[in-house]
Amino acid sequence: MPEAGLLSVLPINEFVFFINKVVIGGLIIGSVYALGAIGVTLILGILRFAHFPHGDMMTAGAFFALVCASLAPHVGDPFGLPSAFVLMPVAMAATAAMAVWLDKAFYAPLRRANVKPVVMVMSSVGVMLMLQGLIRLFAGTGTRQLDPGPKDIYRIPAGGRDLIVTQPQLLLFIFTAVAVVALHFFLTRSRMGKAMRAVADNAELARVSGISIDHVVRTTWIIAGALAAAGGTLLALDVTFKADLSFNIILPVFAAAIVGGVGHPYGAVVGGMLVGFTETLAVFNWSVLLRPLQPYLPEFVEIPSKIAFVPTEYKIVIPFFILIAVLIWRPTGIFKGRTN
Amino acid sequence: MPLLEMSDIHAGYGGANILNGVSIAIEADEIGVIVGPNGAGKSTSLKALFGLLKVSEGAIVFDGETITNAVPETLVRKGLSFVPQEYNVFPTLSVEENLEMGAYVRRDSFRHLIDMVYGFFPPLKEKRRQPAGELSGGQRQMVAIGRALMSEPKLLLLDEPTAGLSPRYMGEIFERILAVNASGVGILMVEQNARQALGFAHRGFVLANGQNRFTGTGAELLADPEVAKSFLGGGD
Numbered sequence: 001m002p003e004a005g006l007l008s009v010l011p012i013n014e015f016v017f018f019i020n021k022v023v024i025g026g027l028i029i030g031s032v033y034a035l036g037a038i039g040v041t042l043i044l045g046i047l048r049f050a051h052f053p054h055g056d057m058m059t060a061g062a063f064f065a066l067v068c069a070s071l072a073p074h075v076g077d078p079f080g081l082p083s084a085f086v087l088m089p090v091a092m093a094a095t096a097a098m099a100v101w102l103d104k105a106f107y108a109p110l111r112r113a114n115v116k117p118v119v120m121v122m123s124s125v126g127v128m129l130m131l132q133g134l135i136r137l138f139a140g141t142g143t144r145q146l147d148p149g150p151k152d153i154y155r156i157p158a159g160g161r162d163l164i165v166t167q168p169q170l171l172l173f174i175f176t177a178v179a180v181v182a183l184h185f186f187l188t189r190s191r192m193g194k195a196m197r198a199v200a201d202n203a204e205l206a207r208v209s210g211i212s213i214d215h216v217v218r219t220t221w222i223i224a225g226a227l228a229a230a231g232g233t234l235l236a237l238d239v240t241f242k243a244d245l246s247f248n249i250i251l252p253v254f255a256a257a258i259v260g261g262v263g264h265p266y267g268a269v270v271g272g273m274l275v276g277f278t279e280t281l282a283v284f285n286w287s288v289l290l291r292p293l294q295p296y297l298p299e300f301v302e303i304p305s306k307i308a309f310v311p312t313e314y315k316i317v318i319p320f321f322i323l324i325a326v327l328i329w330r331p332t333g334i335f336k337g338r339t340n
Numbered sequence: 341m342p343l344l345e346m347s348d349i350h351a352g353y354g355g356a357n358i359l360n361g362v363s364i365a366i367e368a369d370e371i372g373v374i375v376g377p378n379g380a381g382k383s384t385s386l387k388a389l390f391g392l393l394k395v396s397e398g399a400i401v402f403d404g405e406t407i408t409n410a411v412p413e414t415l416v417r418k419g420l421s422f423v424p425q426e427y428n429v430f431p432t433l434s435v436e437e438n439l440e441m442g443a444y445v446r447r448d449s450f451r452h453l454i455d456m457v458y459g460f461f462p463p464l465k466e467k468r469r470q471p472a473g474e475l476s477g478g479q480r481q482m483v484a485i486g487r488a489l490m491s492e493p494k495l496l497l498l499d500e501p502t503a504g505l506s507p508r509y510m511g512e513i514f515e516r517i518l519a520v521n522a523s524g525v526g527i528l529m530v531e532q533n534a535r536q537a538l539g540f541a542h543r544g545f546v547l548a549n550g551q552n553r554f555t556g557t558g559a560e561l562l563a564d565p566e567v568a569k570s571f572l573g574g575g576d
Contacts, residue, residue, distance in 0.1 A: 191444070194433065198441045201430040208390070208424060210416030210445040210491065 012159040014289050020164055022280045028169050028238060029252075030276025031176040035231030036246070036253035037260065037268035038183065039224030045200035045263025046220045047107070049120035054228055055250030056131035057095060061229020062236035062245060063139050064091035066146055073148070082147035085171055088233050092226040099225030100218055102127060108217075136243045143240040146233070168237035175230060180269050183223070187265065192219055200263050248316070252279070255319030259326045261333025270334055279318045282309040343368040343403060343526055344389075344495055350397035351388040357396065358384045360550040364528070366543050368494065371517075371527040373558065375534035375571060376547035382530040383425065385547065386497050389528075390422040391415055403494060416445050421488035425499040425530075428484035431473025435464050438472045438483050442490030450490060457486035460516055478509030482516070489520065496520065498529035514540070535572050538562050546571055 036058055043051040068087035069075075076083035084091075106127050110120055152167035187193040192215070199206045199216045207213055232246055239245075256275045260267025286307040294303055310317065326333065342365040351359045359381045366372040374382045387393050389400055391410050400408045407415060412422070421442070430438050439457055443450040458465040461482040467475060472483045481501055488496055501517065502510040510533065518540060521527050531537035538544045541558030546567055554567050561567045 191440075194437050194440060195444060197433055197437075198430045201432050202427055205424065205428060205430065206441070208392075208412050208422050209441050209487065210413045211441065212413055 013161045014292060016158045016161040016163060017288055018284070019158075020161075022277070022284050024163070024165060024169065026273070026277035026280040028172060028276070029279060030273035031172050032231050032235045032249065032272075033252050033256045033276050034176055034269040034272030035179065035227045035234075036249065037256035037272045038180075038265050039228050040253055041257040041260065041263055041265060041268040042196070042200075042220050042224055044257065046196060046203075047111075047120075047217065049107075049117055049124060050254070051224075052121075052124045052250065053102070053128035053131050054224070054253060055246035055248075056128055056135060057099060057225060057228040058232030058235070058246035058249070059135050059139075059243065060098060060131060060232070061091050061095040061225075062146065062232035062241050063135060064094045064229065065233040066139070066144060066236070066241050069146060080152070081171070082149070082168065082237055084146045084233060084237055085168075088230060091233055092229040095229035096222040096225035099221040099228075103217065103221050132243075132247065139241070139243050141243050143242045146236045146241050166238070168234065172234040172238060175234060176269075179227060179230065180266075183265055186223075192216070196220060251316060252276075252319040255323045259322055259333055261335035264333070264335040267333055267335035274334075275319050275322055278322055279315055282318050283312045283315055284308060341404065342366060343370075344528065345401045346385070346389060346398065347400075348398040349385070349388055349395055349400065351384065351393055351395045353393055358550050359388060361398070361552070362388075362545075362547060362550065363552055363555075364389075364545055366495075366526060366528060368526050369521070369524055370542040371521050371540060372529070372543040372545065373534075373537040373541035374528070374530045374545045374547060375532075375538065376545075376553070377571065380547040381550040382547055383499050384550075386422065386499050386528070386530060390420065390497060392422075413445070416491050416493075419492070419494035420497065421491055421493035421495075422497040423484045423488045423499060423501065425503055429472040429475075429480050429487070432471050434469050435472055435475070435483055436468040438487050439490050442487035445491055453490050453492065457489055460489070460519055461486055476509075478505050478512065481505065481509075481513055485513075485516070485520070489525070493525060495526040495528060498527065500530050500532055502531070502533060510536075535562065538572075 036054055040051055040054050043049070065084045065088055068090050069082070069084035072087065073083055076086040079086060106123055107120065110123055147168070154165045154167070154170065155162035187197055195206065195211045196216050196219060198209070198211060199213060203213065206216070235249075236245060252275045253272075256271035257268050258271070259274060260269070260271030287303050287305060290303045290307065297303075345365045347363050349359050349362045350357050362381060362385050364372065364374070364385065374385060376382050384393070388395050391412050395408050398408070399406055403419060405418065407418065430441060433441065436454065439454050440450075443453060463479055464482055464486060467479065472480060475483065485496075485498070485501065498517070502513050505513060514536065517527060517529070529537070538558040538561050544554075544556060544558045544561040545552060546554040546561060554561055554564065556564070
């Protein structure tokens with residue numbers, strides 16, 4: 001029967017493998033990028049400078065969660081969740097407080113002195129180097145497991161091969177979705193959220209309207225710090241904690257913020273997903289999907305064992321390509337970001 | 341006692357002073373108009389009054405209190421509102437959100453004020469969900485004035501509210517400003533269309549080189565041949 005023959009030829013197995021690697025993989029890394037990029041884009045929009053220590057704030061948040069989880073390793077047991085996740089709100093609060101303090105100590109004096117934007121950026125590079133040093137000082141340079149127990153793995157059977165999602169990955173999706181919806185309602189419904197958008201739109205007019213810029217700035221740091229901590233913690237739960245954990249993702253996070261349109265939190269989410277999916281698609285080994293076709297191809301055509309757009313080691317270049325492509329095609333970002 | 345009294349104000353942006361002794365006084369419910377050539381310090385006077393640049397000499401008294409160099413947040417609470425000449429709306433915020441931002445200092449309910457603004461500027465009601473940046477120049481100006489009215493000011497400061505508007509919109513904006521004034525809000529405005537504005541001003545202030553040159557009622561200034569010759573583009 002030709003139908004049955006055709007069905008057996010369909011690479012279901014390989015397709016599930018593709019979903020596991022690319023769709024789930026893209027969603028995971030895209031969520032992490034989105035959580036970082038929301039903060040970066042809010043800071044760019046409201047405070048008008050590139051906050052390079054954001055990756056280190058993510059690492060610091062994961063470190064706080066690690067400390068909490070090692071102090072109280074069984075908090076999560078009754079819920080069947082990792083303790084680091086249950087204690088994540090503590091890490092988020094600590095990171096938010098750290099962000100507010102960093103602003104007070106390093107950025108606020110420069111803002112008051114009305115310095116040029118480039119001075120702010122240099123100062124942010126300085127804070128980044130300082131945080132990297134501090135994190136290494138306290139956390140060491142080795143890798144640590146945020147959750148010592150084995151990860152719960154959910155398998156969904158799908159024609160021979162299983163769709164595989166681990167518990168930390170599921171928590172990451174759910175948290176990102178909830179955070180994005182909550183942020184949306186905060187920005188569009190609450191007095192402070194609207195004031196934040198007003199300051200991003202026109203800071204001088206916001207001041208003239210009697211909006212307290214100090215409150216808006218503090219709220220921005222609290223949101224950015226808390227989401228960075230969550231992103232760092234959830235990433236560390238999915239992989240491991242390392243001192244250079246988020247320094248490696250600061251480039252994709254910035255690419256996501258710029259690609260999405262600077263100052264646009266939704267753009268940051270879309271940008272994060274775009275960068276995440278492009279990375280996983282680019283390093284995916286396409287020969288897995290093509291291999292089942294081998295018997296139908298003439299003999300002289302041989303499918304190589306590895307066909308990927310870029311080797312995994314060069315994954316870091318992907319955000320740059322996306323950045324360049326989007327900036328040529330749509331210079332203000334996917335959502336119309338600010339250009340001035 | 342006047343609602344606002346600026347006496348002998350000297351102010352600038354850090355370098356040389358732009359204002360070298362400006363005095364402006366208006367009573368509650370009045371319309372005051374500041375006119376004068378470019379660079380006379382008209383807009384600077386409003387900015388100095390609203391705490392947007394440093395006053396080095398002189399005193400500003402509003403409603404019985406000294407407010408020299410107070411910050412905008414304090415001034416809005418005390419009953420002053422300022423509409424800048426340019427960039428005076430939040431472009432990505434909807435019309436209604438722009439108005440809400442004008443009421444930011446209020447903790448009480450301000451729904452009735454939004455309705456009041458829609459009463460003054462009916463075109464805004466149907467555009468209330470639209471981003472303010474997408475409106476026409478005249479409608480943006482209505483949003484800007486509406487935003488400033490949301491704090492229920494005693495005195496509204498307008499910096500060239502008709503700049504860049506077509507003559508049709510200019511007349512409309514002037515008309516609405518008169519209506520706002522009739523509702524009991526004092527107005528102090530800088531205006532390029534000096535002849536038209538002095539026509540309805542209770543008080544006029546002609547500035548030149550950062551100082552008062554002529555001060556009087558609108559009608560007095562219009563009738564003064566000296567003012568007409570030097571500042572109103574020739575007598576006619």
